[in-house]
Amino acid sequence: MADEGDVLTDLNPGAGANGADTAPTAGIISQYVKDLSVENPKAPESFQWNEAPELDVQFNIGANPVNDEVTEVELKISCTAKTAQGTAYIVELSYCGLVGMRNMPDDQKHMFSYAEAPRFLFPFARAVIADAVRNAGFAPLMLDPIDFQGLYIQQLQQRGEAGFSGEGSITGGEAN
Template sequence: MSEENQAAENQPVFAIQKIYVKDVSVESPNAPQAFLEQLQPEFNIQFRNEARGFDNGFYEVSLTVTAQAQVEDRTVFLIEATQAGLFQIEHVPAEEMDPLLGIGAPSILFPYLRETVSDLTTRAGFPPLLLQPINFEAIYLQQRAQQAAQQQAGTEETTH
């Protein structure tokens, strides 16, 4: 019986402990003039994902979006929002940790971030900004390929 208990204790754990808004900033520097004009802004949207671990098997993963709407050289609005989650991760093989933190957790956080941004744009007096789905796996694999290419280039430079 103790072998079964020990086996159960060593099972991989990936559990959401908390999802929360960590930081929010909304600027509409040209309000109320922006509301009086028929604007067709261009959007610049950038994402950033960060993860940090704690000693007790908990990890905070945060997904940040910076969304700027501009017409010519005028900023219509600028929103920066960080959605974060506290995840318990235990007994997971080392080679699976990066994908969990770079793909799994951000995929869980993204719908919450999308809702936050949509709500913020509406509360700022603008039509909702709906963030399009993101393929976190493709981004993760692309970043790994770039890192491998950079390491390969660095190795070639030092061996010649």
């Protein structure tokens, strides 16, 4: 046990009177699968195909305010595997997180909603997709990591914005 002199007693020295919480804070409150669709349109023929499929992975990030301090951040990921014989599988996932943000300027809320929150949610969405593809009868699809902050900055530059518009979405894709 620590001596009394070694214990931190005032963790927020800038707090207002009567313990008012004025420091900026943000975090994930909850996360969940909002929608999941798995299609295996050519089964059982697709299990006989020897050709490696071409993968098309697309994603979109959206943010919907729930109230003044909570925003639902939605990470939509669509994965399609095709060969010359046809489509092997299609997986579409809408993975969401409730994000709490308090005492933050609007530009920081926007950045957190479209860059940081998706970065926190992505590993869980990646696992859901890997399991869905495996459960469809194929080798699990392990998506490559995504640089959400880099994409956020790129989208702002493409729109010619120094700041943000307040609403919108971030999209991207990769083909393997």
